[in-house]
Amino acid sequence: MQWVPMNDLGRALTAERDQLLAAFTGTLDSGWLVQGPEHAAFEDALAQYVGADQAVGVASGTDALELALRASMPAGRRTVLTAANCGGYTTTAARRAGFEVRYADIDEATLLLDPAAAAKALDDTVGVVVVTHLYGRAADVSAFRELAHPLGAVVLEDCAQALGARLDAGRVGSLGDIAAFSFYPTKNLGALGDGGAVATSLPDIAARVRTLRQYGWHGKYTIGEDGGRNSRLDELQAAILRGRLPALDAGNARRRDIIGAYAARASAGVRVLPAEGPSHAGHLAVVRTPRRDALRDHLAAQGIRTDVHYPIPDHRQPAFRGEYADLHLPVTEAAADQILSVPVFPELTDSEVERVCDALGSF
Ligand SMILES: Cc1ncc(COP(=O)(O)O)c(C=O)c1O
Structure with a gap:
């Protein structure tokens, strides 16, 4: 029996072969392997597409969540509020950052985080509310902003499944304070391996993500911020993603x-x-x-x-x-x-x- 597959990445790879090879040769010819011109150009293209001031390439969607959480968690807070039906990625990222995770129930019709349930679970110990645009459906982020901001919490959008979805107010990734993206090969915009990005229009938070993704360096070999790591998006992946966007x-x-x-x-x-x-x-x-x-x-x-x-x-x-x-x-x-x-x-x-x-x- 010929199965109908859940996914068959080979079909796109075959169809886009020439375009992908051009990205390979362009990268080879440039001599850049990390954080070169393609990487910068993809960050700009993604930010423009999403409608955020800045995008920051990182090594995966889970890293994007973790670095976004670390960069945006308000001082003195350690709790993340989110839904429990989104595959565990936010939970993994938050726990790796040393934060506590609190869960609220989802809406029966949309299966997205329920604003009413979130309101009950929210207090001034929560620093970040993570709203996942699950299955590709844009959540009503403004409802969460209205709940979170008066209590001093920020709203992080998990856009891993929803890049391109838009509400009247703009595309997902521009609706909250900060957003995380995955370019895992099966995502709507997929790399030829792992990749991710953070987007935000808050310059201080973008700068913190840029610092944290590269050892916490403020300058070469100068660790200015604790909690940094190595989480970079390869030049080749950036070239492929820019070609596919x-x-x-x-x-x-x-x-x-x-x-x-x-x-x-x-x-x-x-x-x-x-x-x-x-x-x-x-x-x-x-x-x-x-x-x-x-x-x-x-x-x-x-x-x-x-x-x-x-x-x-x-x-x-x-x-x-x-x-x-x-x-x-x-x-x-x-x-x-x-x-x-x-x-x-x-x-x-x-x-x-x-x-x-x-x-x-x-x-
Ligand atoms: C909703 C959601 N968030 C985060 C991630 C994590 O992305 P990655 O696999 O690139 O770490 C994924 C998928 O893998 C996802 O579906």
Whole structure:
């Protein structure tokens, strides 16, 4: 049986071969391998695309979250407030920075952090509220700014899944105080390996991220800031990302169209999370049903690969056993048992999309 894959990176690599080779030869010819002209040009292009004053390249999305948290955590505070259904990346980054993580429940309809739940969990010990634009859907960041700012907290957007999504107020990454991006190969804008970035229009915070990503140096061999590390975006990856950026919007539109086709054809018992319009980047096609495992078996029988994003909420991860035993997040926990991701990526063929539609419609 020919499976419909969750992703097939080889298709884009083949289609973009000449463009990718040009990025390779351009980098070779330049002689720059880190923090050269391509890196600077990509930072500028990303900042301009997002609508932020500055973008800072780093080595991964998790590093972007960690450095953004370290750079923006207000003095005297150590707590991060976020949702528990976003794959554990913010949790990993915050714990690595030595911060405590507090969780609030998600909204039943969007599966994004619920402003009302966040309001209840927020107090003046929280320094950063991390809002994840999960699955590609732009969250209403202004609601969190209105909650956080009066208490002296900042809002960090996790844009790893949503680059390109926009609200009336602007693109994700320009809506909060600081934002983190991942260029992991399966992301809507993917590198040929790991990569990430931080964007912000707050100059002091951008400067801190630039310092922290390179050993905490204020100048060469002068450690001016404690807590620094080595987290750089390679010159070659920057060249590849800059080459791919102009095609991002078209790829996102194709993703939304595919998810729209699933929504139109799925049977009544399967709810396809909507991905309509520019406020969604179509990163993941997520369906919800109380009979998740049966649907998964049904799709597998039709040769369709699936995945769950994400099966274990952060507060139930085995590594933190006991720490959050008393915390119950009913909407988060119920969703984790009912969600299923089906294939979506721009190079999916029309006949593959049709097979997924048929399978979702015959359940
Ligand atoms: C929502 C979200 N945040 C952060 C990350 C972390 O990015 P990276 O894998 O580049 O560290 C990812 C994906 O991997 C993600 O999906």
